Amino acid sequence: MKNHFRLGLFIFITPVLLWLLLLIIVPHVELLLMSLHGKDDMGRTVWTLANYRNFFTEEIYWYTFVRTALYAVIVTILTFLVTFPVAFYITKIVSPRLSGFLTVLLLMPFWVSELVRVYGWMILLRESGVINHLLTSAGLLDAPVEMLYNDITMLMGLVYTSMLFMVVPLISSLEGMDDSLIEAAHDLGASPMTIFYRIIIPYAAPGITSGSIVVFMLALGNYLTPKLMGGKNSLWFTEQIYNEFIASFNWNQGAAFGFLLLALSSLIIWAGLKISKQQLGKALS
Amino acid sequence: MKKLITIATCILMGLATNLQAAEPLKILTWKGYAPQELVDKFEKETGTKVELTFTNNEEMIAKLRATRGAGFDLAQPSQDRISSVQAEFNIYQPMDYAKIDSAQIIPSMLAAVQKNTKVGEASYGVPFCYGTDGLVVNTKLAPDAKDYSALLDKAYEGRISYRLKRPTLIALAFAEGDDPFAKYGDATAYKALMDTIADKMIAGKPYVKNYWSNGDALLEMIRSGEVAVAMGWDNGGWKLHAENPDIDFVAPKSGALGWIDTFTIPAKAKNVDGAYKWINFMLRPENAAVFSNQEKYATASKEAGKFLDAEVRDNINRSFTAADIDNIKWYPPVSTEIEQLEGKLLDKVKAAQ
Secondary structure: OOOHHHHHHHHHHHHHHHHHHHHHHHHHHHHHHHEEEEEEEOOEEEEEOOHHHHHOOOOOHHHHHHHHHHHHHHHHHHHHHHHHHHHHHHHHHHHHHHHHHHHHHHHHHHHHHHHHHHHHHHHHHHOOOHHHHHHHHHOOOOOOOOOOOHHHHHHHHHHHHHHHHHHHHHHHHHHHOHHHHHHHHOOOOOOHHHHHHHHHHHHOOOHHHHHHHHHHHHHOOHHHHHHHHHHHHHOOOOHHHHHHOOOOOOHHHHEEEEEEEEHHHHHHHHHHHHHHHOOHHHHHH | OOOHHHHHHHHHHHHHHHHHHHOOOOEEEEOOOHHHHHHHHHHHHHHEEEEEEEEHHHHHHHHHOOOOOOOOEEEEHHHHHOHHHHHOOOEOOOOOOOHHHHEEEEEHHHHHHHHHOOOOOOOOOOOEEEEEEEEEOOOOOOOOOOOHHHHHHHHHHOOEEEOHHHHHHHHHHHHHOHHHHHHHHOOOHHHHHHHHHHHHHHHHHEEEEEEEOOOOHHHHHHHHHOOOOEEEEHHHHHHHHHHHEEEEOOOOOOEEEEEEEEEEEEEOOOOOHHHHHHHHHHHHHHHHHHHHHHHOEEEEEEHHHOOOOOOHHHHHHHHHHHHHHHOOOOOOOOHHHHHHHHHHHHHHHHHHO
């Protein structure tokens, strides 16, 4: 019986292991080796840490990373602020029948690809776009203004594209919450603020944590939205990696940046978990 | 049940014939370089199916480098980007010029491309089309934009667009009265020159609307009047001129930048015969003219002029005087060292506030 079980486990786990090994581990090892190689003055390929050193010595590289990470954190916070009331409304206020419908309504925009959604925003916001046309023809504006190509638009675009990944874990964690907890607190004279901070937030914490991790990583690793909506000032760290690979033909440097992104973003998430006293295992379960 | 079996047999036979058909011809090229009309004609003539992938110079090289020259049967990089890449990564195979119908090609252009794509004993490219980089201007909004310096001019604040790519650096260096091509051999002097150009671009950054990366998006912004001065390809300006006479391509005073795009065969191409057939097919005068009439690019095919629309010929005469044509700066082959140096500077410009 025990042997039988082992065989079954083996059969089922092999595809997963193969997938992990061939598609994740092997390419990463090759990238890691690549990131540790460079050219010496004679043009020969040698082992070196120069690619990693470049990140810290060249101001532009770490500046871009810090900027990207900071914006990703802001996006995460904004996304939480926007989606929490929505998730609360859907799970606690409307009738259960309507809440399913509202959830589908919320998911619907995500059935089209990110590229299409970003272009949709661009059509709305551009200087000769829909919103400018409406405002000028209504006499609210004398001349159309350019609403694209600045940081605020880019942040809005990023919040919009990552909303789904925050709202789903929030809904699922709030759904499990017993309404009588809130009622009891209310009966015992707690103010709405106290209820929010002492009961709802702690209960939803695992959902908030997992949603925040996903949104943070997605915003940090996004390429499309900053490039298309951010325009001229929005050098994102992923774009820098792309540039190293594609424009400068410097795959070694690009690979080093890739690993730095992986390491530094893991570090930020670890720090975030420590500060908020959350556990990764609990958040993901 | 019988019906089901018949259907299944039909599907299987269909699959089988598909498998029997010859190896498809996979072409890695620029958008517009293989008009549907010509693809259909080629498939009818040879029975070879054509598969197209659209990209640009940098991604073309990166794709072929990743597979060490496999996955495609034909690529179309610019002639100045071939020799150094070939010397370093060995992603193309030597061109067999005996298989090319060279009588169809403008002789001086073929000779120039052969010379510029030479690595060791072999050459790697055949010219396909050529054109220039210059200014696309809405003459009503920016009547005085005659040189690249207009791209840094406060007068056109918020109405300027260019690519954050190497042609812009080179163009602005020419506009400063310098000759970047003469400094290709001396990386230190070249870096000193480009540092000053990058500083100028950063100073002029507030006037830029955006850095375009997609040709169609740029044309759309000029069409709608959002952009008045842009650095772009001549054919784009000419396409817009046909819609709106105010918009046109302007050959800059300090010289339009001339490029030649080529045919090259990747090192591990599977359908080499098909690739040579496609090259000879595309350079046949009547076919080259179909391409030129549609995309407004000039072709390397010698006799194509006979089949060109009058409008296409007028374009060149309108934008270029004889002196302008003599003043075109043709890109010499560029080293990877120079491209890395430029890549870093362009990142710096993009990150600057």
